[in-house]
Amino acid sequence: MGTITKVSPLAPAAFPELPVIDGVSFATAAAGVKYQGRTDVMLARLIPGTTIAGVFTRSKTRSAPVLDCQSKIGGASDAGAAILVNSGNSNAFTGRSGVEAVAAITKAVADTCDIPQTRVFTSSTGVIGEPLPFDRVTAVIGDLAAHQQTTGISAAAKAIMTTDTFPKGASATIEIDGKTVSIAGIAKGSGMIAPDMATMLVYIFTDAKVEQSTLQEMVSAQTDKTFNCITVDSDTSTSDSLILAATGASGVDATNSPAFRQALHGVMLDLAHQVVRDGEGASKFVEIVVTGAASDADAKVHGMAIANSPLIKTAIAGEDPNWGRVVMAIGKSGADADRDRLSIRFGDVQVAKDGWRSPDYSEEAAAAHMKGENIQIGVDLGIGSGTATVWTCDLTHGYIEINADYRS
């Protein structure tokens, strides 16, 4: 992917202030894996007792580090743990050399940090199919281990970027039983975004104590409502990984806390929206709300068909309230629909109702909504109570420019 570095017009004004999470520390380094003059490796260390859960791409061509992480999730939590991430090379489709690279990196981290190799999780993101020069990564591990900072999370968010135009972070602080619990997360991702399990690279930390199987159940359930509900270009990465680490350092057990679950959902949704806001070439942030479907699953199929339609995405780029294309996408999605019960709105403007153009449709009002930066498309199928909300961006010349460049 290309090297357009202008910050997305949909970026937040600034990287947020993230709370320090007791029990985790960070360091970054410029290892020169591929990029020069910037950080490209981050190491996060986690205290003994930390529980770790994760969700990963379902791609059949997933990368060596993804396979390695998947085999380790759910392991013992009495030892410390570490997460090491490099950008610039995804170590995907690299055969035996990819497995060897993961083994070399995880062994170096384990030895340096004095933890079992089974508690070292790695991710790699960047070009596919090139051997990862893992010696450049292992060369900086001693330095990374020696310079850990509890305040290093924003530097970590920068080190994991590839085509991202801004670093992504989100947090929540809540009270449980009168005590404070914090959650802080970072993410990278901007193209090849159509997560099918987790997405891109996401790391979330909390000082809450959460039993591992519950932590896994929480993150899987919330992923389905957040990262699995976004798409930039319908293309699914070979490296998608989300890791959630609960250090327990606050002493507060959040295993059965609905407030914690809700706060985690908020952090994940915020990060997912930031990934869409950094969608390659994006100029509009689009929310698609589907109601009245035969099931929640059907609602999501319709929502994703709309969100992935090039004709709808280009119409949004052109500020055209082209609801006929929404009708088209619903028709092709494969999920249940009854043309004559279908209603569509753009923002608050009812454009179609009961299978035809709304009697009080105002093209002018619909066009006015399309001129905004935040577009909402509402679809009611009128046949059941299934609902889903998905998020995407528009398809612009910027996407072509970024991706029709020769590999950079």
Added chain:
Amino acid sequence: MGTITKVSPLAPAAFPELPVIDGVSFATAAAGVKYQGRTDVMLARLIPGTTIAGVFTRSKTRSAPVLDCQSKIGGASDAGAAILVNSGNSNAFTGRSGVEAVAAITKAVADTCDIPQTRVFTSSTGVIGEPLPFDRVTAVIGDLAAHQQTTGISAAAKAIMTTDTFPKGASATIEIDGKTVSIAGIAKGSGMIAPDMATMLVYIFTDAKVEQSTLQEMVSAQTDKTFNCITVDSDTSTSDSLILAATGASGVDATNSPAFRQALHGVMLDLAHQVVRDGEGASKFVEIVVTGAASDADAKVHGMAIANSPLIKTAIAGEDPNWGRVVMAIGKSGADADRDRLSIRFGDVQVAKDGWRSPDYSEEAAAAHMKGENIQIGVDLGIGSGTATVWTCDLTHGYIEINADYRS
């Protein structure tokens, strides 16, 4: 969709000479349905005894004329028949008024041509969701019926165009039992192309005599290998219709002729390729050959995942042999794949083999292939004997320009 009228760089040099098909005649008119200063209605008349088969979009929001045609296919062949097509308005998502428009048009044709209304097939193509001004169509039917020409098929190919940049025709002439049989077809289509049953608008005529149920079986089977194997933008029309009419005027029964079946396949494939060559914004014609899949169905799923990937289509536009993105598309397709048995070639250049970059990979040679106008991507899954070939075009700034315009 927009109004860019430059002819596609992938267009054939000229519209082909099509043979006259005994038993069918054509006329066109400028009814002003939407476009001004061009023909937009065509009427084809077919002699008594003509058998008619058809395949249509599976869209759940398919148009009123599609539903009407589907209800009539397979009807008696002792009466004459007629096909009326208008461009400029698809009469899709037009509720009761759409049904009334179809009824008015088919009744006017039936009365004027003295045939049963059940033998009048109509198609409409163009904007979705606007009421069809059917009185403009019925107003020209008398004139159309009065000016039929057996040589009018090329004029018909022009009258059914919307965003097409060139009219599309193909033909075959074969000998069966020492007698000549001809097939001639026309098609329109350029955007919203990801057929799921038939595609776009396609009309094929032959003077062979073919029993109706066999004709239907033939066209369905061939559609799966031709029109259902192309995609421009993954978006499926609400109006896709293919009608095949066998007049029998040659006196030759081709019901059991493998040569006829083969010739029909050739005509359909030619027309399907022309639709891809007129893909909105297309600058490259892309053939994707998948072998070694677990099944033919799996091979097609992989092929379509590659053909619809925006990242691959933009890489092709950029002449980048980015095979990592092919690995990505195979991984996400959902069909069976084993990363470590996967081989990929661009043209004759083996780029990946057995799950890694090919040992004798030449980036230069692969890049040279990408500079051509005809790109071939070969994928061998290495796990079975399933095969499929699909066709698409690249994704360029032209597609954005055409589709981000305000509806024209």
